[in-house]
Amino acid sequence: MLTSMQNSKIQWVRTLLAHKKERHQEKAFVCEGIRLAEEAIRHQQRPLLAFYSSALTERGKALLEQCDCEKLEVAAELLDRISATETSQGLLLVIPFPEISFPEQINCCMVLDGIQDPGNFGTILRAAAAFGLQSLLYTSGCVDPYSPKVVRSAMGAHFQLPLRQTNPAEIEVLAQNTHLYLAEAQSGIPCWQADLRQPITVVIGSEAFGIAQSIRQLPHQNLLIPMPGAMESLNAAMSANILLYEIARQRSA
Secondary structure, X not given: OEOOOOOHHHHHHHHHHHOHHHHHHHXXXXXXXXXXXXXXXXXXXXXXXXXXXOOOOHHHHHHHHOOOOEEEXXXXXXXXXXXXXXXXXXXEEEEEOOOOOOOOXXXXXXXXXXXXXXXXXXXXXXXXXXXXXXXXXXXXOOOOOOOHHHHHHHOOHHHOOOEEEOOHHHHHHHHHHOEEEEEEOOOOEEOOOOOOOOOEEEEEEEOOOEOOHHHHOOOOEEEEOOOOOOOOOOOHHHHHHHHHHHHHHHHHO
16 A cells, blocks of 8 residues: 555656646546546546555446556555545546547638636536537647546546647638637627538637737637626637527537
């Protein structure tokens, strides 16, 4: 049983939890808890390492048996200390970045530009998977999609949806091959009047800074969520989720 914070495997996991650079160098991230472990196993992810403690339930033990990797018991109080959650559920997995192929031809794509709140990013990722989005791209100004808070909020969506960082050149290509919509709060085509059945790319900007000027310079139309109430805007996650629902609704009609 591991009991020391100085153990090399403990230190590795702590670094993965804390540092984006390490996650991307190792191409691996940490999943904590039973629900995320279930999603990882269900989508045939192969963990690199599993930590477990005496707090692990029978449900967790069944999952642990399915992990074909090194399994190390960690003192419960130590696992609680290194955990990114308030209280560990007794199971922590290190998972390689999922390798999910991007479609050769884009039909429905969303770009997140400057979304820095991990809860918003994870919620959008979860909704994107739920509503069948083809792929999700994000700009360099976004929070790291593999940070612990994003991973928890996404609830396993990382294992279902192609996800990668994009750049202005790639967004320009998308704008040439799909209809580019920029989500706006004040003006634009009401989302239920826009044709969202055609090949589209929808860009969601940050609440603080909006969508970057380099993207605004591309040929596009603004996409509006009409709000008859007194609120001026919605947060990024809520806006994205409403638009994802409307895309799914139109395409299923």
